[in-house]
Amino acid sequence: MSDHPWLDARFSEIRPKAIAALTRYFRDLELAEEAFxxxxxxxxxxxxxxxxxxxxxxxxxxxxxxxGLDILRKQKSADSHKQEAAVSFRSDDxxxxxxxxxxxxxxxxxxxxxxxxxxxxPKLTLQDQSSLALKIVIGLSVEQIARAFxxxxxxxxxxxxxxxxxxxxxxxxxxxxxxxxxxxxxKTVSLMIYLLFNEGWxxxxxxxxxxxxLCEEAIYLARLLLSLFxxxxxxxxxxxxxLFQHARYKARINERGELVVLDEQDRTLWSQTLISxxxxxxxxALRHGTPGSFQxxxxxxxxxxxxxxxxTTDWAEIERLYSILYRYDPTPVVRLNHAVALxxxxxPKAAIEMLKPLENELKNYRWYHSVLGAFFMDTNQYLPxxxxxxxxxxxxxxxxxxxxxxxxxxxxxxxx
Amino acid sequence: xxxxxxxxxxxxxxDRLSPDEQEITLDQHRALQxxxxxxxxxxTARLMPISNAITVKGQSDPKxxxxxxxxxxxxxxxxxxxxxxxxxxxxEEAIATAERISSPYHSIEIxxxxxxxxxxxxxxxxxATPN
Numbered sequence: 346m347s348d349h350p351w352l353d354a355r356f357s358e359i360r361p362k363a364i365a366a367l368t369r370y371f372r373d374l375e376l377a378e379e380a381f382x383x384x385x386x387x388x389x390x391x392x393x394x395x396x397x398x399x400x401x402x403x404x405x406x407x408x409x410x411x412x413g414l415d416i417l418r419k420q421k422s423a424d425s426h427k428q429e430a431a432v433s434f435r436s437d438d439x440x441x442x443x444x445x446x447x448x449x450x451x452x453x454x455x456x457x458x459x460x461x462x463x464x465x466x467p468k469l470t471l472q473d474q475s476s477l478a479l480k481i482v483i484g485l486s487v488e489q490i491a492r493a494f495x496x497x498x499x500x501x502x503x504x505x506x507x508x509x510x511x512x513x514x515x516x517x518x519x520x521x522x523x524x525x526x527x528x529x530x531x532k533t534v535s536l537m538i539y540l541l542f543n544e545g546w547x548x549x550x551x552x553x554x555x556x557x558x559l560c561e562e563a564i565y566l567a568r569l570l571l572s573l574f575x576x577x578x579x580x581x582x583x584x585x586x587x588l589f590q591h592a593r594y595k596a597r598i599n600e601r602g603e604l605v606v607l608d609e610q611d612r613t614l615w616s617q618t619l620i621s622x623x624x625x626x627x628x629x630a631l632r633h634g635t636p637g638s639f640q641x642x643x644x645x646x647x648x649x650x651x652x653x654x655x656x657t658t659d660w661a662e663i664e665r666l667y668s669i670l671y672r673y674d675p676t677p678v679v680r681l682n683h684a685v686a687l688x689x690x691x692x693p694k695a696a697i698e699m700l701k702p703l704e705n706e707l708k709n710y711r712w713y714h715s716v717l718g719a720f721f722m723d724t725n726q727y728l729p730x731x732x733x734x735x736x737x738x739x740x741x742x743x744x745x746x747x748x749x750x751x752x753x754x755x756x757x758x759x760x761x
Numbered sequence: 762x763x764x765x766x767x768x769x770x771x772x773x774x775x776d777r778l779s780p781d782e783q784e785i786t787l788d789q790h791r792a793l794q795x796x797x798x799x800x801x802x803x804x805t806a807r808l809m810p811i812s813n814a815i816t817v818k819g820q821s822d823p824k825x826x827x828x829x830x831x832x833x834x835x836x837x838x839x840x841x842x843x844x845x846x847x848x849x850x851x852x853e854e855a856i857a858t859a860e861r862i863s864s865p866y867h868s869i870e871i872x873x874x875x876x877x878x879x880x881x882x883x884x885x886x887x888x889a890t891p892n
Contacts, residue, residue, distance in 0.1 A: 576831040581812070632829075
């Protein structure tokens with residue numbers, strides 16, 4: 346964007362706050378974006394010579410408001426409603442002074458939450474939701490987002506344009522939300538960020554297993570939310586969970602670009618810095634005594650992250666945590682993970698028993714079949730093992746997964 | 762005199778730099794630390810984000826247990842992100858040290874140390890105990 350990387354970093358750090366505040370001011374997301382980018386251009390001309398203002402956010406907001414009002418004035422054909430709204434806002438505001446610091450922090454954090462909540466519109470697909478959040482809230486370019494999702498920039502452009510049209514019509518009030526509304530918004534937005542991380546963590550198809558930039562942006566959004574709502578234990582849990590998992594990313598792919606399962610990862614490659622940050626967050630969350638799904642998931646990740654090896658992992662604790670997790674998330678996928686832990690504590694037979702009743706619900710989930718296949722192999726049942734692996738292959742695995750499954754099938758056939 | 766160098770920065774900024782830019786700032790610190798190691802004792806730490814912090818607040822009634830709260834809340838524009846402790850003969854020397862790790866992303870407060878203890882006792886022969 347500019348010749349000054351420190352300016353770009355400063356702008357992107359300020360962006361979520363600025364876009365949220367300007368959207369409140371203009372009641373128009375696109376105008377807010379345009380006003381902010383014009384304010385950044387002005388800052389690029391002024392800051393390198395005059396130095397950083399005392400309050401860069403207030404400076405950009407004041408300049409952004411003026412820029413937005415200019416745009417409105419020039420838009421003769423703009424609908425009269427917008428004009429009126431902007432004029433009435435203007436009357437009680439002394440926007441000429443860039444040092445004017447009238448930012449209401451409580452209002453601002455709800456505005457940022459609102460912005461994320463608008464992006465998580467239920468009519469949009471998950472990928473469109475998070476693409477929008479990356480575009481609007483974080484300010485990534487269409488090219489960057491397309492690269493992160495491994496799709497063509499042109500396609501991404503069209504999707505973002507379409508998605509934007511949907512959310513601009515969304516009628517989400519600007520009033521400070523009550524405690525119930527706020528917690529619902531936090532839940533929706535947390536889930537969007539959680540799924541964004543998962544999209545990065547386990548790509549659904551294609552060669553690349555991990556779209557690391559998506560994980561990093563999910564972490565960034567979780568950090569942003571937690572900085573706004575620092576007493577929310579589930580946000581602490583969410584960020585801790587991300588950090589525990591992201592700490593392993595260097596160990597997850599080998600030189601051939603294949604996925605390395607947890608048991609076989611070189612644990613010296615795990616980032617101890619991230620693990621200890623996650624540990625600190627989780628400890629802080631748990632002492633509140635208000636557990637939830639993300640905290641329990643983080644606690645499970647913590648057990649893995651602090652074990653020196655797969656053999657020394659406290660599987661009994663993991664199994665216990667999965668049964669607690671099932672109370673918050675009564676889903677077959679949680680059961681499946683529970684079964685994997687159960688196999689470690691009580692053996693593959695018990696795990697197969699737990700998995701069998703899930704067949705109907707999970708028959709299109711390839712990990713169900715590959716896990717079941719492994720348990721059948723462990724109990725020398727090679728025919729059903731091969732069937733399970735074949736079922737997994739039929740469900741569009743990624744290339745490295747497919748490679749691993751073919752090896753397993755060959756091993757079964759040797760025994761038959 | 763023992764000087765503390767208190768580094769303040771908007772917390773999210775470092776993560777928003779490109780990996781190359783991050784390396785440039787880290788290299789400044791690596792170079793300074795290598796030199797400080799040659800010349801004598803020093804201490805340094807980078808702190809985790811304030812989301813990881815809690816605050817223990819003493820109550821006015823001494824019989825009540827102190828309050829443990831989350832935060833501090835990030836209402837300030839810049840946060841305390843890390844520090845150095847280095848022995849210098851003059852303030853000019855201390856300023857020169859701060860200049861070596863200066864960047865557009867943060868500001869550094871130089872404040873002389875009144876007393877220090879524990880692992881830092883050796884670093885401050887004048888005031889090694891509270892007085």
